[in-house]
Amino acid sequence: MRLLSHTFRCVKPPISNPPLSKSSSSSSKDPTLIVKSEPKPKLKQWCVYLIISSNSPIKTYVGVTLDFDRRLKQHNGEIKGGAKATRAGRPWICACTIHGFKDQSQACEFESKWKKVSRKISYEKKEEDVGKLLDDQTLRLLKHRERALGKVKCLFDCSQFEFDWKLDPF
Template identity: 35%
Template sequence: MSVQPKPIPALYTVYILRSTVRHGSLYIGSTPNPPRRLSQHNGQVKGGAARTSRNSLRPWEMVALVSGFASSTAALKFEWALTNPHISMHIPSESRLAFSTQRKRNGQPKRPPKSLVSILSNLHLLLSVPSFARWPLRVHFFARDVHNAWLRWCDKAEKKLRGSLPVVTDFGENTVAVASASKPPEAFDDSEEGTDGEETSAWGIHALPLDYEPLKEYVAKGQDIFEFERQGDCVICKETIDPEEGGLHAVCSNERCEGVGHLRCWGRHLLQGEDGGGDGAVLPVGGECPKCRGHVHWGTMMKELTLRVRGTKEVEKLLKVKRKRAVRKKSDKIKVTGKDKV
């Protein structure tokens, strides 16, 4: 049986779990639904992991996570590398921070003990290695002390992360800040993406979008452009876009821009505009739309594209207009009079 291609998932994360009873007890996992997964770890819902089942360590809290994975397989690959940094092939031997000093009975290296610093340092390392550095990932922190530990490591780490890597902090104070990989959120404008200034009771993992709702307007725009054949010429190569030729076409993610281009043209244009774009990179991170001059994010564009070409059911569900049932008041009901009787 062949596997049907699917759109990039709305959310898939690799998370760091910490016991609220003993902060030294930590766990790394992956999930598309952090709130549900946390409930499983805390025994409120069936599931979870054996290592988190001890009542003496519950309740657990998710103190940080990484989002933006293109598939469950990608998230599992990252999770395994973060859990096993001492043997992961994604980390060059000269860059390795974790080492095994003992062996299992089968002769394999034994996993070294985890600490918050070791996990954060290896997270920092993985986000900078070629295997993951250009993925459209985003780091979230939900505990202030964990974020502070991250900043301290970023200051002392020899290898720096790319400046465009978003780091989101949400400490339950009705504020969400988006910063770069190593700068504190206070150094940035709170009006950046992910901040609306409105107070909300949901915070942390409970405020994460579990569906495609944040992309609704963008998806609707793409559907409208191709349904009414308004794609015009490629915004990069200026050649006419023929939807019948079967090529892949990406749409600018900015609200008032309908710039459409060949996928290969977008990729080449964005790579040329990036620092170090000629270092052999295949996938871009983001750049400037040649039509509206606004910033576009490659990962967001690819999520919309895969929804448009692979996610018919997901798009129908997202754009479905909910019909309100007409509720008649008693006073509006038609009374049956004597003349209406047969």
């Protein structure tokens, strides 16, 4: 008889579990029997993030993800994926992460509002900014995004959110 796993490589042979012996039952009082439980995997939470480019022209990007570390690698071109908008300006660095969203819908709504408010509030790029140091431009952009975030906070119950600024806009 030929096993399916030999014919169809994607089908794995069944794993046979050895029958439990009486000595390993829960009523046994054998002190040498140690049952180890596997650690529970850490539940991933939806995260809204702000990243900033470290090359000129300095830009910011707001996004949402379940795995920020993986997503940042995508934006930086280390692994496949990432938004087209982040191809220029690499490498990107984390400016802020926000955790505590109950689901993807809430995280996406927050991200959308942050982007929308950022576009609406005034941010005038002065002519003198062109000759300034990158640090000054970075600071202005971070302050702009932080002001927009302050307005978005008024639209949500943010009591369960954790705001983690990696780059302080002040």
